[in-house]
Amino acid sequence: MPFDASEYGRHIPADVYDDAFAHLDPTEAVDRLAALAEGGPVCEFGIGTGRLALPLQERGLTVAGVEGSSEMAGQLHKKTGGDRIQVAIGDFASTRVPGEFSLVLLAFNTIFALPDQAAQVACFRNAAAHLRPGGRFVVEAWVPDPGAFRAGAALRPVRVAQDEVLLEAALLHPAEQRMTTTKVRLTGTGVDLLPANHRYAWPAELDLMAQLGGLVREHRWADWTGRPFADDSRDHVSVYRRPVSA
Structure with missing residues (x-):
């Protein structure tokens, strides 16, 4: 995106x-x-x-x-x-x-x-x-926190609840101080994807x-x-x- x-x-x-x-x-x-x-x-x-x-x-x-x-x-x-x-x-x-x-x-x-x-x-x-x-x-x-990435990628839980799990998948581009991310929201009704870029x-x-x-x-x-x-x-x-x- x-x-x-x-x-x-x-x-x-x-x-x-x-x-x-x-x-x-x-x-x-x-x-x-x-x-x-x-x-x-x-x-x-x-x-x-x-x-x-x-x-x-x-x-x-x-x-x-x-x-x-x-x-x-x-x-x-x-x-x-x-x-x-x-x-x-x-x-x-x-x-x-x-x-x-x-x-x-x-x-x-x-x-x-x-x-x-x-x-x-x-x-x-x-x-x-x-x-x-x-x-x-x-x-x-x-x-x-570039150290949180392994081989330029990271996956972390943002929220874990009985009715919802929110994860964030991210790729690091350190030469440009940039991250490509998508949050993945899992609920009983389906999956939502929340993409975003970051120039950190x-x-x-x-x-x-x-x-x-x-x-x-x-x-x-x-x-x-x-x-x-x-x-x-x-x-x-x-x-x-x-x-x-x-």
Whole structure:
């Protein structure tokens, strides 16, 4: 599958996407994001079907978003309150939403959905362009672990439950810092395939992208609870801030 968010929405029906990730509890993320937004408006890049956007709106925040898949945005707008969320359809590395925001969000490893380093740098610059002075850009991503692959391939369980098994098959392309993946969802009613590509980047590389975009790192945590980021952390939540002009 190409690096194309519109293709992602066509390959993975939005209702299947929601079902596959329904086990993820957004509460800790929403608590942290609401605090970081400090009551101001939020723009989510890759807003999807509203897993974070809708509960943020329920907290009284104004939420807008950018989404590459019209199918995903359509699913969001069908949900209660979703029709009040403005969504621009396009590439979140370049698409603008009108206004200034106190927080821009790029969650759930979506930074890696961009095809190369240049597009990821452009995304940081686009986030900075959306922020008011002092505003924050929050990125949630996994830490690359090439050692988890054997002969360039890996198969891992993501979720094992009585009524569902979710597996991920992946091929590693280290010369391009790229992974080709397909999640395989097995249920009593059949099999669903959720393909995706990733252009992965290490946390330090993301920090440099932020600097190129005029942002300064404020925090890095191991998860949404604010647990310290450490040598063995497999994920990170990084907060970058647009400086307040003197």
